[in-house]
Amino acid sequence: MQKETISILGCGWLGLPLASTLAAAGYRVKGSTTREEKLEALRNSGIEPFIINLDPEMSGDDITDFLQSDILVVNIPPERRDDIIEYHIGQFSSLIDALGQSTVRSVLFVSSTSVYPSCNREVTEDDSIDPESLSGQALLLVEEMMMSESGFQTTVLRFGGLIGYDRNPAGYLGHMKEITAPDQPMNLIHRDDCIRIMMEIIRLEQWGEVFNACAPKHPLKHEYYAKAAETAGIPLLPSAKSSGPSAYKLVNSSKLVNALQYSFLYPDPLLAIGR
Numbered sequence: 001m002q003k004e005t006i007s008i009l010g011c012g013w014l015g016l017p018l019a020s021t022l023a024a025a026g027y028r029v030k031g032s033t034t035r036e037e038k039l040e041a042l043r044n045s046g047i048e049p050f051i052i053n054l055d056p057e058m059s060g061d062d063i064t065d066f067l068q069s070d071i072l073v074v075n076i077p078p079e080r081r082d083d084i085i086e087y088h089i090g091q092f093s094s095l096i097d098a099l100g101q102s103t104v105r106s107v108l109f110v111s112s113t114s115v116y117p118s119c120n121r122e123v124t125e126d127d128s129i130d131p132e133s134l135s136g137q138a139l140l141l142v143e144e145m146m147m148s149e150s151g152f153q154t155t156v157l158r159f160g161g162l163i164g165y166d167r168n169p170a171g172y173l174g175h176m177k178e179i180t181a182p183d184q185p186m187n188l189i190h191r192d193d194c195i196r197i198m199m200e201i202i203r204l205e206q207w208g209e210v211f212n213a214c215a216p217k218h219p220l221k222h223e224y225y226a227k228a229a230e231t232a233g234i235p236l237l238p239s240a241k242s243s244g245p246s247a248y249k250l251v252n253s254s255k256l257v258n259a260l261q262y263s264f265l266y267p268d269p270l271l272a273i274g275r
Contacts (some may be wrong), residue, residue: 003027004070006202007104009052009095011042014110014162015075018195020045025199030066056090058098067102071202074146075110078138088138092145100151106207107146107154108198113187113214115140115158118247125158125210125255143210153207159194160187160214160251163272167191169225170232170273181246182222182239187214190266190275200260211256217268218250227270 003026008019011031019031023046031042032052042049052060054076074095078088099107114136115128131137146154163169197213200206219227222239229236256262266272 004202005030005068006071006073007066007069008032008047008073008075010075011038011047012075013167014191014194015073016041016045017191018073018075018198019047021195021199022202023047030069032060032066054091054094056087056094058091058094063098064101067098067104069102069104071106071108072099072102072104072152073108073110073198077110077112078135080135084134085138085141088142089145092142096145096149099149105152106205107152108201109143109146109154109156111139111143111156111158112136113158113160113212113249113251115143116249116251118249120247120249122250122252123212124252125212128158147208147210155201155207156210157198157201158210158212158251160189160212162191162194163188163269164191164266164275168232168274169228170234173225173229173232173234173237176237178238178240179222179225180240181242182220183242184221184246184248185218185250186221186224186269187218187249187251188224188269188272189214190269190272192265196265197256197260197262200262204260206259209259211259212251212253213256214251214253215264215267215269215272216253216257217270219268219270224269224273228273231274 005028007030019029023029029047031047032050039049050061050066115131116123143156
């Protein structure tokens with residue numbers, strides 16, 4: 001049976017290796033970038049390359065051809081700007097208009113656990129209310145926009161902090177003076193798990209869902225950076241003094257694990273450091 005055609009809007013740190021993995025698995029893959037110099041890297045990975053911009057209106061190469069697909073993966077985080085919410089909504093309003101003229105029937109939207117407030121407890125997919133950050137507010141509004149469309153089905157995938165490869169915590173230590181909120185538990189996920197999870201959602205056709213995706217173990221901040229410093233052979237920074245416990249959230253991914261029968265490659269982020 002012929003596999004679907006998949007378009008990936010945003011072939012960056014996560015989108016490009018996902019596109020390469022899908023192409024290697026036999027899918028026809030179209031990928032977008034905003035930079036001319038990245039087109040060759042897409043071609044070399046077996047991906048049909050497109051220049052696509054959302055500024056906030058959708059523009060660039062043949063948008064109709066790019067969206068002539070069965071599935072669209074959207075991986076464009078909110079830009080850091082003063083009008084972040086209005087701008088991100090504008091981007092997705094333009095995308096939704098274009099999708100109305102397309103063959104896309106399933107959308108995988110990469111979101112973030114920033115949609116959850118730090119409420120000092122475990123959070124599930126039903127707890128996305130009153131995000132603290134503007135980016136979290138923008139993401140939650142866009143999630144609702146995409147899920148409410150009837151012309152296609154959207155699955156929202158809320159990733160924790162992305163780690164792996166060049167995103168090594170040892171590299172961050174050089175830009176920090178101290179470890180703030182050292183007793184705060186972390187919600188992290190390795191890029192290899194991100195890609196495997198997205199592949200499984202597509203393979204199992206898990207559409208119209210909202211999933212959290214975080215490693216099941218949540219190391220404390222000081223534990224994580226201590227392990228990173230030890231692995232890299234560099235001094236550990238001091239922990240900031242605190243007048244009380246830091247606000248936190250523990251992201252629960254049980255719904256995803258049960259729906260996909262998924263086993264994490266890196267269930268403990270401490271063991272993923274340097275990989």
